[in-house]
Amino acid sequence: MSTSTTTANPSFETVDGWSVEEVRNFLKSKQNKFSLTDDEIEKFKNNNVNGSAFLLLTEQRLLNFISFGPAINIAEFVSQLNSQ
Numbered sequence: 137m138s139t140s141t142t143t144a145n146p147s148f149e150t151v152d153g154w155s156v157e158e159v160r161n162f163l164k165s166k167q168n169k170f171s172l173t174d175d176e177i178e179k180f181k182n183n184n185v186n187g188s189a190f191l192l193l194t195e196q197r198l199l200n201f202i203s204f205g206p207a208i209n210i211a212e213f214v215s216q217l218n219s220q
Contacts (some may be wrong), residue, residue: 145217154184
């Protein structure tokens, strides 16, 4: 896992270029912060969520495949990225 995806919040441009595996690695590094289970992290990989797809996630979309708490946490994070 590269340190660029784990040490600080990435920029919009950085996330936009991520592969599915880089999204998975980032979520793994933020697992406690976002209250994600291992199974929920794998759902991002199984649904082929790359960086550009990650930036389009909304709370409503997230609720289709992960629980409420993580959905809110990730939606807020994505909103902050999109406002950069």
